[in-house]
Amino acid sequence: MIKRTTKSLSQRIDRGYLRKVPALLRWRRILTLACLAVPLAWLGLSAIARDHTPYTAGQISTPHAFLGKDCAACHGGNMGIGKRVTNQACASCHDGPSHNAQQVSAPQCGDCHEEHRGLLQLTGGQDRECINCHRDLKTKSGAHIVNARIDSFSTHPQFAAVQAGTDPVGFKFNHAKHVGELSQKCGDCHTPAAQTGAMEPHSQVSARALMANPTYAATCMPCHALNFDDKDTDAAPHDKPAAVDRFVKDSLAKYIAAHPGDLGKDGAPGSSAAWIKFKTEAAEKKLWSADVCGRCHDMGPADASGLPSVPPARATARWFTKASFDHSAHQELTCDSCHPAAAQSKVSSDMLLPGIAVCQNCHNSGQNWGGNTCATCHRYHDWSKEKAVDGKFHIRDITRLLVPARPRG
Numbered sequence: 001m002i003k004r005t006t007k008s009l010s011q012r013i014d015r016g017y018l019r020k021v022p023a024l025l026r027w028r029r030i031l032t033l034a035c036l037a038v039p040l041a042w043l044g045l046s047a048i049a050r051d052h053t054p055y056t057a058g059q060i061s062t063p064h065a066f067l068g069k070d071c072a073a074c075h076g077g078n079m080g081i082g083k084r085v086t087n088q089a090c091a092s093c094h095d096g097p098s099h100n101a102q103q104v105s106a107p108q109c110g111d112c113h114e115e116h117r118g119l120l121q122l123t124g125g126q127d128r129e130c131i132n133c134h135r136d137l138k139t140k141s142g143a144h145i146v147n148a149r150i151d152s153f154s155t156h157p158q159f160a161a162v163q164a165g166t167d168p169v170g171f172k173f174n175h176a177k178h179v180g181e182l183s184q185k186c187g188d189c190h191t192p193a194a195q196t197g198a199m200e201p202h203s204q205v206s207a208r209a210l211m212a213n214p215t216y217a218a219t220c221m222p223c224h225a226l227n228f229d230d231k232d233t234d235a236a237p238h239d240k241p242a243a244v245d246r247f248v249k250d251s252l253a254k255y256i257a258a259h260p261g262d263l264g265k266d267g268a269p270g271s272s273a274a275w276i277k278f279k280t281e282a283a284e285k286k287l288w289s290a291d292v293c294g295r296c297h298d299m300g301p302a303d304a305s306g307l308p309s310v311p312p313a314r315a316t317a318r319w320f321t322k323a324s325f326d327h328s329a330h331q332e333l334t335c336d337s338c339h340p341a342a343a344q345s346k347v348s349s350d351m352l353l354p355g356i357a358v359c360q361n362c363h364n365s366g367q368n369w370g371g372n373t374c375a376t377c378h379r380y381h382d383w384s385k386e387k388a389v390d391g392k393f394h395i396r397d398i399t400r401l402l403v404p405a406r407p408r409g
Contacts, residue, residue, distance in 0.1 A: 057116035064115065064122075066398045074115075084110050093392060097385035102139040107132075112380065123375065127152075130374040146322070153363060153372040158356050161319045166349045170314040171296045173348040180343060186335040189214040192327055193317075209326040213315040226292060228283035231255050231262075236287060241307040248283050252276045319353055323377040329370075 021029075060068055067073045074085045090096070090109040099106065112125035137148040147157045178184045193212040214220070216238040226236040226244075233251040236244050256262060256272055264270040268278050286292060288299050288308050300309035336343065338354040345352060363372040370376070 059118045060115055061117070061122050062119055066393075084108070085115070093389065095387050095389045097382045097387070099380050099382060100139075102141055102143075103133075104138045104140060105133075125373075125375050125380070127374050130378075130380075153360065156356055159320070159353065162351060162353050162355045165351055167316070167351050168314055169316075169348045170311055171348060172298070173296065175342045175345040175350075175352075177346070186339075186342070189219045190335075191218075209324065209328065210318055211327055213317055220296075224292075224295070226287060228287050228292075229279065231259075231279075241288075241310060242305070244287065245280075245284065245305075245307055248280055248287075249276060252279050252283070320377075324379065325377065 056071070064074075074089050076086075076089060087109050090113075096109065107129045111129050113122045115122070131151050135149060135151040137144060137146070150156055178189075179186075190211045193210045216224075221235075221238070226238065228236050228248060229252070231252070233255055236247055239247075253272075253276055256275055260272075262268070263272065263275055269275050288294065293299060293310070297310050297313075300311065302308050330338070338358050339352050341350065342352050363370045363376065
């Protein structure tokens, strides 16, 4: 029997096994090195070819699509990792007027307009930048013209126009009579500005967004013509008393010139001048009465010419001057959904604007059917101070960026 010793047993073991690499480990090392070498080679070859595609942070938005191959157009030489596009680079193509002259600090363009997120709307900024200031608003003067603390739509204060409580419209109108007794529809008088051609001068407000102010010619005249005499004369124009007075006198003068046989009839004077004066007094007494002009206007005391003074109408075309509202986006709703008090309103000074609680029914954090970010209704830049910007790209530059160059030959 052979006696086994420790020494004899150790001779059976390959003492060089530690220096041998297993096949699985060897291939893992090879693949690891290959995974590092391939992208490095790609980056190196791209650098040689001056192709910036490997360094892009993602697809850019549609308005900037033509710059997709020209990173330097926005980034310039500032294309290191973590470097952001400067405000000066944005301002070279875009004019972004200041938010407010009393603003203490302003965010960078890229804080709100985040590029390289795909085909998204660049103007739809996130709430965080708005809330950074408005949760505890500071101004250079220390005064505030808006609420100093707003951190969400659920805590948004009541609209300033609604807080005023009354509508200083400047004329009389009974909604209850027209809607209830006469069964008129809201659309008979209230029409989107786009359909009437009444454009809002502010370029950022769509003509579909606003309701055009009802006019006498378009909405009132069919039922309330300013007839002043039973003679063959046209209705008086809807104008200032002096213009109406001239029209009445001219119309009566033309009539009596064509019908001289009416002189002296029905108690009227026998001379043309006296007849015109007599008929004018009667016609204007009717016009200035509560049944004609006085139906809608407060007829003030007569001036030196003997004509009444009429306060001007002050119908407001745009109530939300610091926000935007688009009627066309809400056209599927019934009018009384947002203006429930209109059918019972008997005086034009009633404030018929919906309060913020009506908006919160749909635009709230729970259901959020229509969005409730700050940018849904508010714009940061003050576009009333917009300036023209000189273009910096020629069409050949754009087509060169969009269309690959064809090989010669």
